[in-house]
Each structure stands twice: as structure tokens, then as C-alpha cells.
Amino acid sequence: MKYRHIIIIVVLILLVDQVLKFWIKTNMTIAEQFPVISDWFFIHFIENEGMAYGLKFGGEFGKIALTLFRLIAVVVGFFYMKKLVKEQYHNGLLVCGALILAGAAGNLIDSMFYGMIFSESTRYEVAQFMPAGGGYGTFLHGNVVDMLYFPLFDGTFPSWIPFWGGEHFVFFRPVFNIADASISVGVIAILLFQKRFLTRKTDEPGGAIETGAIVDDTRQVM
Known part of the structure; x- marks a missing residue:
């Protein structure tokens, strides 16, 4: 695989x-949803200020720190991927x-720019792109847009379960x-197939070497 293939994959996903x-931002209000497949896959619009899957990290300072960390990680990631290739x-x-x-990179774009280019999404108003009065936030203060919701099944915890018994x-x-996914x-995939994936091709007989393996380069001196 060549480095340009990596770039193509990244661009397509982005x-x-x-x-x-x-x-979603320009057509739906916050908390609005509609079914895609029956009652187990919905488009449900929410925004979050922090990490993937709606997690948060340290308030205002945490948001800036997280966005800067993402930026550094993405820049370093491109160079590291080039090295792996x-x-x-x-x-x-x-x-x-x-x-x-x-x-x-997908969530980084939201965090860096969405506050500048969109007006605020509310339960009653759809956001406007490039509003005349400016966006709802400043650089590095955008919210991440989430929308994929899979309530595969719901029910009630049995009464004998401590703490959560009887709760829905x-x-x-x-x-x-999409970025989270x-x-x-x-x-x-890396965790499941790490033994296969963490190898690289070599010019040695056998064609591959496992990362971290000890290679015996001892040669008999005649």
C-alpha cells in the first residue's frame, strides 16, 4: 500500500x-430524530463539547486542551503513517x-471551525451556515455533531440486580x-488482529518480521 492510498481513505471518510x-446542522434541531431502519437505527441530532460518544473532559480548559491534543495527534499521525508505509x-x-x-481529523474539524461557521443549534431553530452575526463560538470552541443512534433493545433490569434493579x-x-465509528x-481491528498486523516486510528469507521480535544476525566467521 502506498501513502497516497492512506490519504484517499482519510479524505473519503472525512x-x-x-x-x-x-x-444535520442545517436541517435538524437539537434532539430531533427520525427512524432509518425500523426502531433500532435512528438519526438523532445532538452535540457534545468533549470526547467521542458524548464524553466530556474538564470543562472550558479541557475542551481547548482536547482540541489542541487532537490537532497535534493528527499532524503527528500523518507523519507516522508515512513512516509505517x-x-x-x-x-x-x-x-x-x-x-x-x-x-x-473529522472531530477535530468540528472542534476547530464549527463554532465560527454555524449559528447555534437549539430545540427550536436550525443552525445557519455562515450567519451574518457570526457563529456561536470562536476558534477551537466548536461542538462535535453526533447523530447515529442504535437502541438495539430496551428493557428493565431484574429486581435482584443491586443498584439498578427495576430501572429501565x-x-x-x-x-x-462517522468519525467516532x-x-x-x-x-x-488492531486489537483483534495485532499479531498479524504488527509485522513488516523485509528482504530476509521468509518475507516478514514481527515487530519487537529478536532477530538473530549471528553469522559464523570462517
């Missing part, structure tokens, strides 16, 4: 992620790395976006 987010690591690792990089639950409750797929 396009899908950002087009969907743009449509050059060292001929397994294509599976390169694809997963591209997925993670694309997801981080929904699985899967988090609302997320891209990161999750990349990370999970």
Missing part, C-alpha cells in the same frame, strides 16, 4: 463524515491507522458519528 454533519507494515495496520486518523435501560445508548473500527 467527506462522508462532514457532509452528513453539515446536512515506508517500512512496509501490514496493509491491515495501514488501513486501520488511516481509519483512526480520519476519525480524529437501553442498549446501545450512546449517540455517535471510524476510530472504533480501527482500534478494535
